[in-house]
Amino acid sequence: MIARRFSRGFDMLMTAPLVVYAIMVAALFLAMFTQITRESLRIAFTDPALRHSIWLSLSTSTASTLLSLLVAVPSGYILSRRVFRGHALVDSLIDLPIVLPPLVMGLAILIFFNTTVGRWLDRGLVDHGLFVYQPLGIVLAQFIVGCAFCIRVVKAGFDAFDWRYEETAMTLGANQVQCFFLVVIPNVGSSLVAGGVITWARIFGLFGPILLVAGTMRGKTEIMPTTIFLETSIGRLEVALVIAEMMVLISLATLILFKRLGGKGVAG
């Protein structure tokens, strides 16, 4: 609520750009909605390849998010709590996947799998490869890009935590493991959930690196952004629109959830 003593004119001046931009964004998505037909909806929900693409998008994003959280929680804790030799270097290295175009990360993954170690990791156990042009490649690309976001959000939660609670718990007899699980984690819980949600939203829409690492094999490595690309390239724009709108709605719901959980930083 704006208090009356503030100038209404000034507030309107400051609000105007926000309103214009919000209308522009909303208009873009509404325009897409108006182009969706009953037939395109039927195709999108009955075509087995498209259903597989939706399922693969949801499942790989969830798997990569869980994997990211598994890495981000201890990483965020140690980056926030300790200063060690090379701290600044590691901290900057983690920011690289955030600032670089995702396509560069995809290229880096692809090049890595062309090295001796990479080839062994990819084809050492399975002849047809574990990652390159395989569904696991999707998870790997999503994880490499998404984990950096996850670490940032989770670390922000640890940074905001008053560490004297941990000291207090220690004087009451809690060792470091007990402090972490009984005091720290319950009090930064919303940051962990927010980290998970924003990571999921970020990697759900990832396209470039997945295209490079996993390819666009229909029914095998095709995810929702790939579907939009494929459907557009064969001229089925109306089907691409349905998938795009589904992504808009899912992303919007995720971002609302993230903000409700008090997420700050990357998307705050």
Place this chain on the structure above:
Amino acid sequence: MSAAFLRIEDLCFSVGTFRMERLSLEIATGEYFVVTGPNGAGKTVLLKLIAGLYQPDSGAILINGRNVIDLPPWRRGLGMVLQEGLLFPNRTVEENIAFGLELRRVSKLERQRAAAEMAERLGITSLLSRRTEMLSGGERQRVALARTLVLKPPLLLLDEPISAADEQARDTILCHQLKELQREGDLTVIHVAHSRSEIDRVADRVGHLVNGQITRIEITGAR
């Protein structure tokens, strides 16, 4: 007075511009020792060094004859109450008081009984089911005190534990409950305090800390 329960020998510690050099101190079993001094004198630092929250540069800290310098805080067997109370926000008052007992795997029933008993002694029974963010500064400090006292630690470190309480509550807690609990359990207490009336009511001895050094020890008659 009994044998030394806590002996500090040539303790050296520095952080930023603060320097503590060769501080030595002996506190007898069951003694109520008050530390006083100006801001920045190192009172809280001294307590944190004893508690193991800071690692000294050199020197020894002997608790009951055992050098604890390499022991982590949770193995030193002491209790500490900080000025701010610092109650765990995810727990109710009762759960806060019972936290240390939970770590010691005391049964839930026994935890509840002990928490209720301690809460009654400190006049906070009505707060037991409350969330901690609803409490005033003075109430927080009393809950923090209860959380530590319920563990009956042989050595109690208090950093202005009731500074936020009103005059009447301070009098009740200090003169009756805290001192009584100390006598009952033969607790050794190191209490950082500023108020002269507070010091006179509880202290057996008062150590004046200035620039990381005990400059004077005064014997009072509170016992």
